[in-house]
Amino acid sequence: MKHLRPFARVAIALAALAALPAAASSLPPLDGATGWLNGKALSPADLRGKVVVVNFWTYSCINSLRQVPYVRAWAQKYKGQGLVVIGVHSPEFGFERDPANVKWAIRDYGVDYPVAIDSHHGVWNAFNNEYWPALYFFDAKGVMRHAEFGEGNYDKSELLIRQLLAEAGNAPAEGPLVAATGTGAEAPADERDERSPETYTGYARTENFASPGDIVRDRTHAYEIPGNLTLNQWALAGHWTVGRESAVSDIPGGKIAYRFHARDLHFVLGPSLSGTPVHFRITIDGKPPGAAHGTDVDSDGRGVIDEPRMYQLIRQPLPIADHVFEIELIDAGAQAYSFTFG
Numbered sequence: 340m341k342h343l344r345p346f347a348r349v350a351i352a353l354a355a356l357a358a359l360p361a362a363a364s365s366l367p368p369l370d371g372a373t374g375w376l377n378g379k380a381l382s383p384a385d386l387r388g389k390v391v392v393v394n395f396w397t398y399s400c401i402n403s404l405r406q407v408p409y410v411r412a413w414a415q416k417y418k419g420q421g422l423v424v425i426g427v428h429s430p431e432f433g434f435e436r437d438p439a440n441v442k443w444a445i446r447d448y449g450v451d452y453p454v455a456i457d458s459h460h461g462v463w464n465a466f467n468n469e470y471w472p473a474l475y476f477f478d479a480k481g482v483m484r485h486a487e488f489g490e491g492n493y494d495k496s497e498l499l500i501r502q503l504l505a506e507a508g509n510a511p512a513e514g515p516l517v518a519a520t521g522t523g524a525e526a527p528a529d530e531r532d533e534r535s536p537e538t539y540t541g542y543a544r545t546e547n548f549a550s551p552g553d554i555v556r557d558r559t560h561a562y563e564i565p566g567n568l569t570l571n572q573w574a575l576a577g578h579w580t581v582g583r584e585s586a587v588s589d590i591p592g593g594k595i596a597y598r599f600h601a602r603d604l605h606f607v608l609g610p611s612l613s614g615t616p617v618h619f620r621i622t623i624d625g626k627p628p629g630a631a632h633g634t635d636v637d638s639d640g641r642g643v644i645d646e647p648r649m650y651q652l653i654r655q656p657l658p659i660a661d662h663v664f665e666i667e668l669i670d671a672g673a674q675a676y677s678f679t680f681g
Contacts, residue, residue, distance in 0.1 A: 366391060366481045371461015372427070374438055376445055378453040381425065383481055389423045390503040391477040395457075395468050397431050398444035399607045399649045401679040402490055403472040405527060407448055408519035409493045410474075414452040416517060417500060420509045421479070426454040429463040431471070432584060432676055434609055434647035443646065448525075476500070479507035490528075493517070523634045524605065524651045528681035532659035534600040535571050538678040543583040550574040554581050559589045568598040570661055573678070585676045587611055588668045596665045601680035603633065603654050604664055609647025611672035617644040618669040621652050623662050631655035644673055 366383040375381070394410050396403035414424035426445075430436045436458040445454055457463055466475065474487040476499055485499055494516050501512040521527065539545045542554050549572040550562040562575035577593035579586050586595075597604075610617050621640040623631060628640050633651035636642040642650065653664060 364483050366393075366477045366483070367462075367465040369425070369427075369455055369462055369465075371457065371459070371463075371465055372455035373458045373461075374456040376438075376442055376454040376456065377451060381423075381453060381455075386423055386477075387481055388479050388507070389421050390417075390479055390500065390507055391481075392422065392424045392500065393427060393466070393475040393477070394424065395427045395429055395463065395466070395471060395473040395475075397429055397435055397471055398441065398448070399432060399435060399647075399676070400471045401524065401528075401605050401649060401681055404448065404524050404649070405521060405681070406472045406474075406490055407450065408521040408525050409496075409517060411449060411451070412517040412519045413497060413500060417504060417512070420504050420512065421507055422500060422504060424452040426450060426452060427457050427462050428454055429457040429460055429468070429471075432607065432647075440647060444648070476503065478503045493519070524649065526681075529602040529659070532600065532602055533680055535597075535604075535678075535680045537680070538571070538573060538597070540573075540581070540586040540595070540675045540677060541584040542581050547572045548574065550576075557582055564594065564596045564665075568596060568663060570598050570600060573597040585674045588617075588671055588673045588675075591669060591671050593668045593671070593673070594665060595675060596663060597678055598661060598663050599678070599680060600659065600661045602659055603651065603681035605633075605649050605651050605679045605681070606666070607647075607649045607676035607679070608644045609674045609676070610644050611674055615672060616670075617673040618642075619644060619666055619673070620669065621664065621666045623653065623655075623664060625663075625665070628653060628655075647674070649679070 428441050434440055438456055441456055455462055470488040476485045478484050487496055497516050505511045542556050549565055549568055559578050559580045561578050564574040564576045574596050578589040580589055619642055621636055629638050631653055632638050633654045635650040636652055
């Protein structure tokens with residue numbers, strides 16, 4: 340399972356398509372879903388005669404969220420011509436398996452097309468999928484005609500939708516292509532200045548951890564932030580329990596620092612106890628973010644973790660340079676999962 344940045348999509352798409360089993364040339368079954376939102380359960384038989392786009396995504400993935408405005412716009416624009424868009428929500432983290440969290444997320448991001456809740460990756464496995472986000476395009480006979488892995492190629496994808504709809508006997512679509520302009524977390528990445536990779540805080544996948552003594556697994560431990568972090572190193576301070584998937588702040592005042600280079604810094608966070616918010620403050624190079632604050636904090640760097648999701652903490656104006664980000668968890672009980680950038 341991999342998140343894809345835009346520049347990786349072409350080679351990955353070609354390799355992945357070559358690896359698809361013969362059965363995947365037709366629309367695979369969707370009965371691996373554990374539930375459906377925005378409509379009843381759908382099957383390949385229900386969709387025969389329709390052009391179908393299947394979008395694999397997960398709501399804490401920045402790459403998935405930046406694709407949502409385009410998928411949402413296609414679903415609205417071409418629904419009357421016979422297009423059916425299906426979102427398959429296949430989770431990365433444990434909290435994304437909760438249907439209540441998925442329901443909240445699709446409402447928050449304005450997703451109004453059918454969504455299969457794929458909490459056990461049954462649909463993911465039926466497609467032999469490996470990537471977030473992924474788009475699969477099926478013609479009206481149920482034959483897969485193309486797949487896109489990662490962000491980008493939106494004009495190409497929309498032109499293919501028009502072609503498949505025309506082949507199905509619909510009037511050729513005319514006019515300009517969708518010009519989806521996402522805002523907040525959905526805004527396109529600044530690829531020119533993105534030099535920091537996705538970084539996990541759980542020990543199963545973490546890299547570049549810089550606190551002295553390395554990670555102590557699955558039990559509380561006191562950590563320190565070293566005096567100097569090099570680019571893309573991160574560190575903890577205070578008492579934390581680091582598990583496979585996340586790091587949990589055990590007492591008030593825990594901190595995480597990261598030296599990054601990107602316009603945007605996002606952090607997947609959640610409260611350990613549902614309904615118990617965790618207050619925090621952030622700094623850049625030891626100062627409040629000011630105009631560089633993201634949508635989930637104010638200019639003083641203050642915010643609240645009230646749901647398990649991705650939080651946009653930094654969106655800095657040009658010019659972009661290396662900076663040290665620090666978050667202080669004023670309350671205990673924060674779960675930290677991963678940094679992503681844009």
